[in-house]
Amino acid sequence: MSKPGRPAAALAACAILTGAAPPYAASGTARGRAEPVALAPAGEDGASELVRGWRIQSSAVAGSDGARISRPGYRASGWLPIGRPETLMAGLLENGRYPDVFYSDRLASVPTGQFAVNWWYRDEVVLHPRRGGRTFLIMDGVSGTADLWMNGARIDGRSRLQGSYSRFEYDVTRYARDGANAIALDVAPNKAKTYLTGSRLDWNPAAPDRGTGLERPPKIVQDGPVSLRDVHVVQRNAEDFSRSDLTVKAVLRNNTGTVRRAEFSGTVGRGPTRLPFRTAVTLPPGTARPVALGLRLDHPDVWWPYQLGGQPLYHLAARLRAGGRYAEDFGIRTVTSSLTRAVPGRTHVPHGYRRFEVNGVPIVIRGGGWSPDMFLRYSPRNARDQLAYVKDLGLNALRFEGNFPPDDMFRQMDRAGVLAMTGWQCCDRWEDPYARWSEELRANAAVQAAAVARRLRDHPSVFAFFQGSDAAPDAAKESVYVPAFEAADWGTPQIASAEDKASPRLGPSGAKEGPYGYVPPVYWWSNGRETADVNDPSYTNAGSAWGFDTETSAGNTVPTRDSLDRFLTPRDQAALWDPATARGPRSGRDLFHVYPYNDYTRMARMGQYNTPLWHRYGPWSDMASYQRIAQMGGYEIARAQFEAYLGNSRDPANPSTGVIYWMLNKAWPSLQWNLFNQDFDQPGVYFGAKKAGEPVHVMYDYASGAVEVANLTGGRQAGLTARVRLIDIDGTVRRTSRVAVPALAAQDVRTVAAARPPKGVSRTYFLELTLTRRGATVSRNVYWLSTKPDEVDWKNTLGKGSGAAFRPGGYADLTGLRGLPRAAVRASAATRRDGADLVTTVTIRATGTAPAVFTRADVRRGAPGGRPLPGDGQVLPIRWSDNDVTLWPGQSQTLTARYRASDLRGAAPVVGLGGWNLPPLTLPAASRT
Helix, strand or coil: CCCCCCCCCEECCCCCCCCCCCCCCCCCCCCCECCCEECCCCCCCCEEECCCCCEEEEHHHHCCCHHHHCCCCCECCCCEECCCCCEHHHHHHHCCCCCCCCCCCHHHHCCCHHHCCCEEEEEEEEECCCCCCEEEEEECCEEEEEEEEECCEEEECCCCCEECCCCEEEECCCCCCCEEEEEEEEEECCCCCCCCCCCCCCCCCCCCCCCCECCCCCEEEEECCEEEEEEEEEEEECCCCCEEEEEEEEEEEECCCCCEEEEEEEEEEECCEEEEEEEEEEECCCCEEEEEEEEEEECCCECCCCCCCCCCCEEEEEEECCCCEEEEEECECCEEEEECCCCCCCCCCCCCCEEEEECCEEECEEEEECCCCCCCCCCHHHHHHHHHHHHHCCCCEEEEECCCCCHHHHHHHHHHCCEEEEECCCCCHHHCCHHHCCHHHHHHHHHHHHHHHHHHCCCCCEEEEECCCCCCCCHHHHHHHHHHHHHCCCCCCEECCCCCCEECCCEECCEECCCCCCCCHHHHHCCCHHHCCCCCCCCCCCCCCCEEEEEECCCECCCCHHHHHHHCCHHHHHHHHCHHHHCCCCCCCCCCCCCCCCCCCCCCCCHHHHHHHHHHHCCCCCHHHHHHHHHHHHHHHHHHHHHHHHHHHHCCCCCEEEEEECCCCCCCCCCECCCCCCCCCCCHHHHHHHHHCCCEEEEECCCCCEEEEEECCCCCECCEEEEEEEEECCCCEEEEEEEEECCECCCCEEEEEECCCCCCCCCEEEEEEEEEECCEEEEEEEEEEECCCCCECHHHCCCCCCCCCECCCCCCCCHHHHHCCCCEEEEEEEEEEECCEEEEEEEEEEECCCCEEEEEEEEEEECCCCCECCCCCECCCCEECCCCEEECCCCEEEEEEEEEHHHHCCCEEEEEEECCCCCCEEEECCEEC
16 A cells, blocks of 8 residues: 555456446535535445546636645535546536537537636545455546546556546555545546547538546545455357356455455355355455356357347346355357368458358348547437337447447346347557557556456447457557457457457458448349459458458538527538539538547538439429438438448358448547437438348348348348349339249348349330338338439549549439329327337328329327427437338338437327428327327
């Protein structure tokens, strides 16, 4: 134990966090003396999170006297109360500063100078140390660097206490008092180019405070003579899962100067299954000793991704007879990874592609890149809503490029069966060569690697860790990361990089990245040699759906008009659709809600996205006409991306093995890289991706004209029939064919028919694919196509993250859609209650002579008579069975929407309908009791 005023020794990183705190709620008052907060009950790891009672203040106001500020009873006059430890910006927003900060360019007006100085975090807590016991303070990450003080003594300094994912444990027994105790942190600005910390990279503008602050609450642990740490389960599963050999591991630490005998016991169980364990260990003075107890579990219940099976979890409960306890849930599953076999002369890369198997089943990873809130605010309900969208989209994974969420979200993913692809982030200090790291950073890297490995290791949803993002770790850095993960008993694959790079120990990654800008649907389906950039050994921004693409999409995402009205002024919106944005990839002006403002992706302007839409669909003249094109264009490219990664998964030489849509969501309202916006808005890209993610799905190959059927379920699919209809723009059916679909195994894809346009079909035409079983529709998919195909200039496309270059005049001609007559529909809606949710059904029947093309439904808040209320009345989040549908006269479809009843805010539900050629109308959707 160090003397007052000098850093105490930091003990090794240990137990996993117990989860998220309750939703934000201000505590205390802004003036006067803070009342000490009683220590919260200990969690399942024996630790109490210090959530309530925190206050923040700038050092420019409070000064820098840590000895004074960290004493109980210090008058924190003018300090800002916060509901839980959080970043500085989150704290300021919680206290009413900068209201509606994301509207228009208000974010840019937040003064950044206030964050150039250190800020204080301070809390007072009541402790009652036990006689003969020890008190420990655990710090779970600091974004920035910090000096840590307690009761007037400096416990640790910023040269060590740094890193968003670090974990330090301090023995503060000599400083802890019976009664009020004060803890204070002097936090310096977060600098992602200087320290190993978190940042949001180029996903959005940097937060004004650069994310400075505490991402997770500190913890207090009050132990007896012996401490229990690092409890976890290691599993070795039989290939056929007839048994699982489990090893319960822990570290027992004698905190005293005398010999101690410790009894360690507990159970592993699920339902009626109970596997007890017990051992006694003699510990010499001041020593820590690992223990390991073997258990045999016959015929375990196996954890699966949600599309392949259930998510049973086993519960580990462990304790010391005279002290600590620990509990967690874990799943029995096996994840393996390998490179696909390279076919000489045909495979685009020399070593094949990264592929994953879960429980022996090869799985095409289909996910999105996850972004935390810009100010790192976290809500369990918000996370639950996001995961509901992930499953609604038919995705099976999320990628976390650094920026790991609280453990609550990983636990939710465990229960939901959604896979987590974890790893370090790019573009900051993390990817500098090891030789450029100081000794301070090297030590911090080891701490963070050990902490992250221990935190994530037992979540069955976590299927891999990427030890590099854009770069692979060099040998020296790998010698830090890999042993740290091995020491933590990491049980899933470690991959060198998210690009096609290699590290000495982990070998080739078999992955690639990009592109990040607009490409036409045929781009994704093309699989020839012209799509591989042989001049770039990392194959970054190489085209089409082959291999494992860890981040890619067609770039900008245009929100619906409802969403745009929430964060953009009319003038801001006019810059989005201005016809000047259709004059080439660099055209238009820089937009605040598109980032970055540099040449990396040329995304700060809409030209790369809008120019192809203008040439393919025809011109627009206002927001309404632009919205029709942007939503329809977004739907077709998102659908093609996910369909192609399914369709090409059986290619013998260049199989597609995984794709991460860049991105799933964004940290703020955005016009770039998302499947749904911060407000849960569902633009065309959402429903295009959702269509591709149907459990059993029929789809069209834009490159070959083939019709394919995919089975994304865990069971065999038989008795299916596919119908192919090619339809003129005037509604004339040019060709109809039916074919029996061979039985499909789980995760299988088959080509079943061809859909090449017949001679004489209109220049713009439709393709309707329907999959049925015993007369019931299993999948229905409508494409709008052209006899004039898109022609990608591959030579000028590859290696450029801005998306596709087109050959001169090489745009598909979809302008025939503009001549469609006005559609007519007969529609009805009704609503029923299901627990806390409402379920609204909307039945739409096309009447008249024209198809109702790309028809969308929205639930809105309205008056009992069916009139929508003024203002923003759209109900979000919401999950539709389908949307943006196309129906020919006589056809009908029933759409189902599920949402929280409370989100109506006391109003009645009404349904808005509109489409490409359907004028807006509103339907009453009265509730049925």
